[in-house]
Amino acid sequence: MRLPCSHLLTPDIPQHQYLDLPSFSFLIDHSGSQRKILFDLGLRKDALSHPPAVRNFLAESGWDLQVTKDIPEILKEGHLSQDDIEAVVFSHHHFDHLGDLSQFPPSTEVVVGPGFKNAYLPGWPVDPESSLIDEEWKNHQIREISFDHGPKSLLIGGFPAFDYFGDGSFFLLDAPGHTIGHLAALARVSQATNSSTEGQRDKFVLIGGDICHYPGTFRPTIHSPLDPEGQAALCACPASFFLDIHPEKSCEKPYYKMPAHCTVDKDSAQLSIQKLCEFDANEDVLVIIGHDASLIEKIDFFPKTINAWDRESKDNIQWAFLEDFLQGSY
Ligand SMILES: [Zn+2]
Structure with missing residues (x-):
């Protein structure tokens, strides 16, 4: 997707006017049981099959979409098909995460966050403004996750968590603010054999969905500050460049904020971003939000x-987005 930065980010940074965003879908393959689920489906390949509200939005906003492959085509590259997917978890109801649910068999369960059904179903045409196509959703069992907010609730890094497989390998996280019931997830991608040995700790990937839309919305922070000289050296630009373009000239605050128009609840969106910042500073966790273009050549x-x-390469991955600020003017 190509769109103006101002649609998703505030304040304006003159050196950075456009975003070229991928829409990621994550395959979670549970080792041991071989159960497979998808987290988000990305964009629909056939733009004409979007419901009217989405088509109108695209026409008015001018967002340019290019989708070269859909999920079944990508799965095929790994010798899988939609029939292998037991469930699709949706971070939220926006079109750039919904893919094309009609490509999945009725046996594929759909998993959504708290309050989703009440807020976003039924879909179009029952609700003419909906981004969901009711016919596609009616074919699936829809499971709405509820998180325990009581004193004995499971919290991971401040997020209420739901242990999806029941063995601590994959957690859905309650990360509201952008939308009602917005979900993130934490996957334990490798398990240390000996936790007492340095470097032999479990590794994780935090799947952030749209907690925010750009890495500069949760980097840098006081936990993970910018080293202007170090970063500038990588791209042969003046040492102060990345500090000079920062709206607050800070090495410890993110470049951007999520604008209020991108949230249903500004405060809880900010709280979810704050939690993401803390995960990002943990060297055992790689944070991947749903639209991070800077990862494409890096992972x-x-x-x-x-x-x-x-x-060892987390530093390199974390700060790759800074190259966007070298775009100059479009
Ligand atoms: Zn999105």
């Missing part, structure tokens, strides 16, 4: 796995 994609992401 392995399906049919390879991300399990072997390398702690």
